[in-house]
Amino acid sequence: MxxxxxxxxxxxxxxxxxxxxxxxxxxxxxxxxxxxxxxxxxxxxxxxxxxxxxxxxxxxxxxxxxxxxxxxxxxxxxxxxxxxxxxxxxxxxxxxxxxxxxxxxxxxxxxxxxxxxxxxxxxxxxxxxxxxxxxxxxxxxxxxxxxxxxxxxxxxxxxxxxxxxxxxxxxxxxxxxxxxxxxxxxxxxxxxxxxxxxxxxxxxxxxxxxxxxxxxxxxxxxxxxxxxxxxxxxxxxxxxxxxxxxxxxxxxxxxxxxxxxxxxxxxxxxxxxxxxxxxxxxxxxxxxxxxxxxxxxxxxxxxxxxRGTVSKSYTNWTEAKHTLFNIVGGPVIVTGLVGVVTATIKSASIDINLDLTPTAPGTDVVLGTVLVIDGDAVGTTYTMNGTFGGVLIATTVGGLEHVADNQFIAPVGDITMECSGGQAEDGGGTILWGLSYTSLV
Missing domain, CATH: 2.160.20 (Pectate Lyase C-like)
Structure with missing residues (x-):
């Protein structure tokens, strides 16, 4: 037809x-x-x-x-x-x-x-x-x-x-x-x-x-x-x-x-x-x-x-090292690492520090040394101070903090937060940690 x-x-x-x-x-x-x-x-x-x-x-x-x-x-x-x-x-x-x-x-x-x-x-x-x-x-x-x-x-x-x-x-x-x-x-x-x-x-x-x-x-x-x-x-x-x-x-x-x-x-x-x-x-x-x-x-x-972002709420205040983020598959450029208090930290003699633990080879790197966070209010932020091993910086609500110098290359491994001085029964509060990164693989 x-x-x-x-x-x-x-x-x-x-x-x-x-x-x-x-x-x-x-x-x-x-x-x-x-x-x-x-x-x-x-x-x-x-x-x-x-x-x-x-x-x-x-x-x-x-x-x-x-x-x-x-x-x-x-x-x-x-x-x-x-x-x-x-x-x-x-x-x-x-x-x-x-x-x-x-x-x-x-x-x-x-x-x-x-x-x-x-x-x-x-x-x-x-x-x-x-x-x-x-x-x-x-x-x-x-x-x-x-x-x-x-x-x-x-x-x-x-x-x-x-x-x-x-x-x-x-x-x-x-x-x-x-x-x-x-x-x-x-x-x-x-x-x-x-x-x-x-x-x-x-x-x-x-x-x-x-x-x-x-x-x-x-x-x-x-x-x-x-x-x-x-x-x-x-x-x-x-x-x-x-x-x-x-x-x-x-x-x-x-x-x-x-x-x-x-x-x-x-x-x-x-x-x-x-x-x-x-x-x-x-x-x-x-x-x-x-x-x-x-x-x-x-x-x-x-x-x-x-490029990516991940976040994790932290509420475990026992004296130990706790994993915040796990890096797998290859190294990344960490372009930002910031913690924000989302529930008031109780006054319980709580200190924190951040570490990077490579899977292998390599040794632990201190990202930020001990910072006392007792009683920190909602909206307080925590950042690195631009050098490895420096004291973490706490910025109160309404304050400004320059973070451009806090980029670094992180190998496969864990970024951890170590808590000291606090106990589960008398600690309290919440920190929301956020990490932004660019994958290299």
Missing amino acids: NVYNQVAQFGWYGLEGGAARQGNHDGWFVDSNSGNAGNISTGGQGGSWELPFSTLNYAISQASAGDFIFIAAGHAESIADTGTASGTVTDELVIDKTALTIIGMGSGDRRPKFTLGGATDAAMVVLAAEATIKNLVFESNLAIAIGALGDGFVIENCEFYDGGASEELVIGISVAANADNGTIRGCKFYTTNAGSSTASGIKLVGASIRTQIHDNIFRGDWNTAAIYGVTAAAADILVKDNIINNFDVAAGLCISLHANSTGTIDRNTVLGGLAGTRPIAAGNCLLGDNKITTLVGVEGGGNNDN
Whole structure:
């Protein structure tokens, strides 16, 4: 059915005629729920909602380069194998025609759904360039496999999830080496908690150029990374405006790219499951305004780019050394370390000092020596005095204190506060300590 010269009678275009506005291309229709559905190439089959095809694979085999394929709301298929060509096989799905646009109708649970079962490599296979795939749902296994000739692909507003612990979404989208100029946007990736086989939401199998991954949501348990491409360098990659939560406690990475990758990683909000490990490893890419944390439901942990702030309320007044902050994963530049009294310190002969204890090698460093804090009021601040081992400075409410000289490089280890002279039963009060830093790794 050629729709190039079709004009709707009342000044508007339906789906049948809308494809004409994109050029001299056909529009095809797929609806497994229609009583008139069939995979035959005669009698106008597939040219309207009244006579749709039964499967997407057959519709692709009848289409030509640049055609549009519309899939009805509520349509469902099961894919059990990885095919090499489109056609009559009903449990395979191969895009082998250039510049096809495949659009699913409906929203929510009414969107067309493809369940990937059987072989572990069952997938929608993209073997031709400039494929556009919109508004489809994929369940389990390897959902979409972009081949090396799949340059210029667009995957938009699709959803990928698993069917439970026994039907895991191993890889949502796999992009082969040399499949350049691809775009993945507005998609959602979900996996089962504690999934044992879920590898990645998006996997860049080899080197590619100008891949764009933006405005997606990832929430799952991936044992490599939500976005993973360490095998070969990606050139001019753009990863931006994604929300990524990988709660895998063994890997915990959200974005992991080859060390020689270039491009921009910007405005992503990421939560990694592995405490102490930065959830973005982006090679030589420019890191922009990303929000990064490995903490869930607790104070602190927000990180903008490689800068961050953490805080901890201190209420333990026993005579001992107590850890305020733990530095892991590599050294940081401490750009600020300030304590603020948030509940009045009782008069109980309480002294404090701050220390830095490297994990190894190295010896303890006194950041600030003994300061008597008996009876300090709410709003009192405590800072270093600009030299290691100097007496901590207490500034009363309304006072000013210059802190620019208090920056230092802290190795992996602990920043501690030692309390002396106080006891749990007669001490009291609260100090909220805040630390700002820039990560060096």
